[in-house]
Amino acid sequence: MAELLWQKPGVKVDDRIQQFCAGDDVILDREFFLFDIDASRAHAQGLQQIGILDADELSGLEHELGVLAQDFRSGAFVLDGRYEDGHSAIEARLIERLGDAGRKIHTGRSRNDQVLVATRLWLRDRLATLAALCRETAQVALARAQAEASLPLPGYTHLQRAVVSSAGMWWAAWAEGFIDNAVRARQTLAWVDANPLGSAAGYGVNLPLAREHTTAALGFGRMQVSAAYAQLSRGKFEMAAIEALASALLDLRRLAWDLSLFTTAEFGFVALPAQYTTGSSIMPNKRNPDVIELMRASYSAAAAARTEIEQLLSLPSGYHRDLQFSKGAIFHAFGRGLGALELLPDLLRNLEWKPDAMRAALDPSMYATDLAVDLARDGLPFREAYRLAADPARWSQGDPAASLAARVSPGAAADLRLDALRQRLVELEA
Template identity: 80%
Template sequence: MSNLLWQKPGVQVEADIQRFLAGDDVVLDREFFLHDIEASRAHAEGLQAIGILSVEELEGLTRELGTLADDFRSGRFVLDERFEDGHSAIESRLTERLGDAGRRIHTGRSRNDQVLVATRLWLRERLDRLQAVCRGIADVALARAQSEQMIPLPGYTHLQRAVVSSCGMWWSAWAEGFIDNAMRAGDTRAWVDANPLGSAAGYGVNLPLDREHTTHALGFGRMQVSATYAQLSRGKFELAAIDALGSALLDLRRLAWDLSLFTSAEFGFVALASQYTTGSSIMPNKRNPDVIELMRASYASVAAARTEIEQLLSLPSGYHRDLQFSKGALVHAFGRGLAALELLPDLLRRLEWRPEAMSAALEPSMYATDLAVDLARSGVPFRDAYRQAADPQRWQAGDPAGSLAARVSAGAGANLQLELLQRRLAALQPAAASGSAEG
């Protein structure tokens, strides 16, 4: 490992202790490295504006930061165990190439606000992806609800056959759910979109840093004003982002459960495209829905990350090294969560219903609720109508199309109000396009 940024004369650094301190920071920082470079460029512009850097030094730093970003993308520069973390790698590279200008880049900032700003920039990208994929899922679900709205599908409560439902109701439920998830991702993105750069270690610096400049240069919607709150917000913003991700993955978990049941031989309602199934290592007859099972499991990673970060936040004010462990939880949650969600639109697009099996599962008892409502509409008090309709002697093979056509309440089979959902989806602007810095 190269010389440590904080190392002082006479201080001995033991390798095993330093390995424990660094942990897997240098690997995790690969996720944030380009954002750290971007923030370093904005910070250098601010330093030049107040006379810490000359115009020539700023030009050199801007050039070398761009080269470092290109080298990192291409693999010519690897962030590895030579460095304590991404921050030290940037400073080391700039000092190697530019001498004193590289040594000046850290003036007025701390690794504390460096990691805060890089994390915010990273979260903005991830929340944009989350919103985009939720919009995509909702779009597929709305299209299929429109074309399949009157195909009968058994409706279940307590996993028991309950009433006649429809593919249209099933699809519209997921459409509205993922519209809500997209809205939540956008709202969370706007809340996270605050610039902490210039807060240093949480107490500001004795330099007239133009924090509004870095806010605009990095495209933040607002400045995080209090230097101390910037440190207190670490973990808090991450939890909000994880909650937005978790909202979508909770819906994915329930959807995957439906598909797990519907693809089983006992139900037989759905066939998945072969790309989403795998074979058994021992049973030649098997095709297993492993993709939807891992989709169902993905929420566990998000819940674990949320718990880990929440437990880390049992701290007094100010920075504490405990917070280093929040990085891994955050990266793992979004890595696994987005990977699962981004497979879903195409899976849903290729899903095939088996209408014969669905119709065969519609038994006479599933029309009892229709009978009770019909009796109530004719003037029988509902509780009396309920008791009459509970008599199996009154159950008859029903007409699923008629049952659905009679379901006229808003959101029911004959009144899905898909146009309203389509308008809500269309009204969701991509978060990146809707945010703008104050000033």
């Protein structure tokens, strides 16, 4: 390992203790590395503005940071056990290439605000991806709701047959759900879009750092003003991002549950694209819906990450090394969660309904609610109408098309209000 940035003369570093403290930080920092480079470039520009660096030093630093980013992308530079973390790797590389100019790069900053700003940039990128995936999912669901508005589909409560519903209602529900998820992702992005760079270790420094410049250069919506709060917000902002992710994954879990049921022989309502299924290692007759089962399980990663970070935050103010463990939690949650959501739009585009099986599942009892409402509309008190409609002798095989056409309450099968949902999508894309 390269010489540690904080190593003091005469103090021997115990390798076992250092390994425990560093953990897998250097591996995890590969996620942040390009963002850390971007932040280092903005910080160097700010240092030049206040006279710590001259123009030539800044030019050399910007050039070498660009080369480092290119080398990292190509694999020519590997962030590995030679370094304590990504921050020290950047500094070591700049010192190696530029000497004293590289030694100046850390003026006015701490690894505390370095990791904070890299985390913010990373979260901003991931939340933008989350919003885009939710928006795409909503677009697919909305298009299919329009196309399949009158396709009958049994509606269930308590997993029991309840009323006649439609594929249009099923799709519209997911369309609105993922519109909400996209809105929440964008709102969370706006909330975490605050620049902590220049807060140093949480108490500022005796330099007039160009924090307004770094805020603008990195594209942040605002500067996080209080240096002390910048440290207090670590973990808090990550939890908010995970909660936005979890909102989408919670809907994905329920959608995947529907598809898990609908693809069984007992329901037989849906055929999945072949590439979304796998075979059994022993049973030649099997095609298993592994993809939707793993989609269903993805929420667990977000729930676990949120709990892990929440438990880390039982701390007084100021920085504490405990917070190092928050990185792995967010990487795991977003890695698994976005991986599942990336597969969802194409799955929804290509799944196929089996209309004959869907219609066959519509038994006479599922028209009883329609009957009760019709009697009430004709003037009978609803409780009396309910009692009469509960009598199986009054049931007959109804007409699903007529049942759906009569369901005129706003948001129901005959009035899906897809235009209102479409307008919300347009606003999201603006």
